[in-house]
Amino acid sequence: MGGKSGTVTRATLADAVYRELGLSRTESAALVDALIDEIRDSLVREGSVKIAAFGSFVVRTSGPRVGRNPRTGEVVPIAPRRTLVFRPSRLLRERLNRATAGAPRDDGG
Amino acid sequence: MTRSELLRRLAAAHPHLYKRDIERMVDTVFETIAAALERGQRVELRGFGAFTVHLRRGRRGRNPRTGRVVEVPPRRVPRFKPGKDLRERLNAVPAGGE
Numbered sequence: 001m002g003g004k005s006g007t008v009t010r011a012t013l014a015d016a017v018y019r020e021l022g023l024s025r026t027e028s029a030a031l032v033d034a035l036i037d038e039i040r041d042s043l044v045r046e047g048s049v050k051i052a053a054f055g056s057f058v059v060r061t062s063g064p065r066v067g068r069n070p071r072t073g074e075v076v077p078i079a080p081r082r083t084l085v086f087r088p089s090r091l092l093r094e095r096l097n098r099a100t101a102g103a104p105r106d107d108g109g
Numbered sequence: 110m111t112r113s114e115l116l117r118r119l120a121a122a123h124p125h126l127y128k129r130d131i132e133r134m135v136d137t138v139f140e141t142i143a144a145a146l147e148r149g150q151r152v153e154l155r156g157f158g159a160f161t162v163h164l165r166r167g168r169r170g171r172n173p174r175t176g177r178v179v180e181v182p183p184r185r186v187p188r189f190k191p192g193k194d195l196r197e198r199l200n201a202v203p204a205g206g207e
Contacts, residue, residue, distance in 0.1 A: 007153055013142070016137050020134075028134075032134075044195075044201075083191070088187045096162060
């Protein structure tokens with residue numbers, strides 16, 4: 001399944017598709033790649049992807065800021081930047097907090 | 110883009126597959142990711158980004174309407190961090206145009 005155990009990768013997803021649909025392994029992997037590429041390209045082109053029952057990805061643009069070169073004290077403009085925000089659906093948030101869910105990793109959240 | 114739009118685009122790009130199978134494939138992928146997060150696993154998709162599960166500690170909150178103290182239980186939240194490739198592609202054209 002590739003990668004560290006406990007980490008889900010593209011290979012894990014391809015394997016799940018292979019077992020669920022019975023397509024060839026090659027085609028299953030190609031479909032997973034096509035799905036991820038489509039989401040990525042849509043985000044770059046259109047700025048949002050909403051998957052019901054899972055969550056939505058939205059591109060946010062930070063405003064332009066004024067920075068300063070700490071060495072020279074010179075004022076330099078910082079161009080606006082785009083970042084991606086994931087908003088989990090209510091269903092996904094609830095799934096992660098069911099009584100049956102495994103113990104959480106405490107990483108200081 | 111919505112889920113149904115996504116299904117339509119994938120079906121158009123894969124005319125040899127049944128739409129039904131495209132739909133099962135998409136649902137299988139998101140279900141596998143959700144189930145992994147439920148188990149507390151990390152999901153790392155090269156060229157896209159990584160999902161992780163973080164713990165929010167419980168805290169003592171206050172109902173703003175009644176002023177009553179309520180216990181907010183600890184809970185787990187999923188997070189997504191876009192990968193380097195995606196961050197670079199989002200900023201390939203200077204932002205602020207829209």
